[in-house]
Amino acid sequence: MSMFTRIFAGACVVASAISTSAMAKDWQVEMLNFGEQGPMVFEPAYIHAEVGDTVTFVPTQPGHYSQSDHVPEGQEAWQSKLNQPYTVELTEQGVTLYHCPPHLVMGMVGVIQVGEANNLVEFKEAYEALRERISLNPERVDAIVEQVQ
Ligand SMILES: [Cu+2]
Incomplete structure (x- = not known):
């Protein structure tokens, strides 16, 4: 491999990494004691993202x-x-289902x-199993799950 080929190949890798990160979105999901939907919520609780995006859980x-x-x-x-803040790639x-263990x-x-x-x-199936462990406002969680298209 010539010096030029090597430099050119390296530049392409950098360029594609930049274009991918420019398109990807980082979704901020706040963890709240009280939000628009009531006590103990992720906000927003439903997001529709694309492959390559990230989700950051923010301990507001x-x-x-x-x-x-x-x-x-x-x-x-x-x-x-x-x-602690936490980012998921x-x-x-x-579809992914997640919860906050102390407030499930x-x-x-x-x-x-x-x-x-x-x-x-x-x-x-996973949601049906999880729902049995929710004693307060299961309807609120049903409404989140029903947004899946
Ligand atoms: Cu919680």
């Missing part, structure tokens, strides 16, 4: 963290730390849809 108010339940095949599961299409009973649940909902059957 203390006492929360985020843990994935069902993720699309290939997507890395996660568990963030209490009161969305690498696969499909209060319906602190969120959904990330990436592209098409190609894992809807498995997602709904």
Whole structure:
């Protein structure tokens, strides 16, 4: 490989990395004691993102963290730390279900849809199981899940 080819190839890698990051969006999901939908919420609780986007969980108010339940095949599961911001890279299409462990009973649940909902059957099964552990406002969480298209 000549010096020129090497430099040219390197420049292409840099250029494509820049164009990818310029298009990708970082979604900010706030973790709140009280939001527009009531107590103990992720806001927004439903997002429709694209592959390559990231989601950052922001500890706007203390006492929360985020843990994935069902993720699309290939997507890395996660568990963030209490009161710490945490960023998830969305690498696969499909729907992800997550919750805040201390406030699951209060319906602190969120959904990330990436592209098409190609894992809807498995997602709904995971949601049915999770829903049994929600004792306050399960209807609020149903409304989040129903936004999946
Ligand atoms: Cu919480």
